Amino acid sequence: MPVDFLTTEQTESYGRFTGEPDELQLARYFHLDEADKEFIGKSRGDHNRLGIALQIGCVRFLGTFLTDMNHIPSGVRHFTARQLGIRDITVLAEYGQRENTRREHAALIRQHYQYREFAWPWTFRLTRLLYTRSWISNERPGLLFDLATGWLMQHRIILPGATTLTRLISEVREKATLRLWNKLALIPSAEQRSQLEMLLGPTDCSRLSLLESLKKGPVTISGPAFNEAIERWKTLNDFGLHAENLSTLPAVRLKNLARYAGMTGTVAKLAMRQPFVLFKGLTFQKLCLPGAFRPGDHHNKMLRPGLCVVHASPQYL
Structure with a gap:
């Protein structure tokens, strides 16, 4: 089955910003409560505090971490900086100079907020969900992709690459179809x-x-x-x-x-x-x-x- 079924909109929005989030999205995904600020306060310097705060918001909103902080919309940066009392957001340029810092912060966020990689048993659970939907209703692969993305984010699973997800969906749909054909083939004498x-x-x-x-x-x-x-x-x-x-x-x-x-x-x-x-x-x-x-x-x-x-x-x- 084909694996290139994603629309242009799905490809561009998967794990990326496609524009400025609205006020409701900012309040839901980028608001920092006291527990967040306590965790962020363990980092030294405004650039590190702003950087790790933005990574927290990104993984909540996008389902993954960003390697290039320049891809974060200006409104998100200002909204996050105001909550931390940081007036100069240009300090974020210093945060992006050390790749090791970003990796360390991503690991700390995964541990503190219990985010998990896309591995067993979550791969099995998602496969089971997709197979059930494919077997019952034969939904379009694009809908299954959106369903899988929402399920992963709901369970705090870091989004895998888009190709990994599309390949999984294609394989699951093919298995469901073959099962249907095999069962039908057993009916006639x-x-x-x-x-x-x-x-x-x-x-x-x-x-x-x-x-x-x-x-x-x-x-x-x-x-x-x-x-x-x-x-x-x-x-x-x-x-x-x-x-x-x-x-x-x-x-x-x-x-x-x-x-x-x-x-x-x-x-x-x-x-x-x-x-x-x-x-x-x-x-x-x-x-x-x-x-x-x-x-x-x-x-x-x-x-x-x-x-x-x-x-x-x-x-x-």
């Missing part, structure tokens, strides 16, 4: 598998495959169209898959898969994914079959009472 594979073959009187032919329902309201719908139902019903129990599989994932099967117009797309064909045919019949015989939604209001049976589920025809 050997005979039903052979029947489903026949869906890819062309019909006798058309260049279209049987699957594509069955996806096209009647578009007119007439007696022949009704008979055509019945024959179409009989053909699908002969596969014998409508009685299979899919209750143990996530309904949202199955509906998405069935919708994709209904939109796929080229047999080659399915043929490239054997045995994915079996899953497509199974979910198409199981989930799309009940509503497959409507003679066009735009004609629904024009249906005569005698034709309303066309809307019924195949089990009741």
Whole structure:
């Protein structure tokens, strides 16, 4: 699965400032209480006190530490300096001259405020959360990225690199999808598998495959169209898959898969994914079959009472 799914906004805002924080954000993430000031006061010099105070605010707001203090907006620097009684914020330039100082301060902050690196068991817990969401609803990877970022910050985990997180999300989504396919593959019998594979073959009187032919329902309201719908139902019903129990599989994932099967117009797309064909045919019949015989939604209001049976589920025809 692709790993470059982040939007430009997500890439630019991950662990970085994208502008001046508003007043609510300043009050929530950069306010220093008495306990903070006591911890900060252990550092010598205004430059060190201002520097470590800004790092505390950055890890709360961004989820990570900054190596270049020049990337901190001016409003944040002034807001923090006023709380410490520091009038000249240019002293911050002296703080950035020693890399060892920044590393030492980051270690002190992690220890004092109980921030943790992205390692076991937090990697396992996040993976479990992402897998559960991917298995149940197949959410877009961008949403999972935002979910993971919020979860890491909530649990005081230092954000890993964006590539690390996107790769994890892609791997988790792929595993969830493969699990769904494997479970679906176990449902049809050997005979039903052979029947489903026949869906890819062309019909006798058309260049279209049987699957594509069955996806096209009647578009007119007439007696022949009704008979055509019945024959179409009989053909699908002969596969014998409508009685299979899919209750143990996530309904949202199955509906998405069935919708994709209904939109796929080229047999080659399915043929490239054997045995994915079996899953497509199974979910198409199981989930799309009940509503497959409507003679066009735009004609629904024009249906005569005698034709309303066309809307019924195949089990009741």
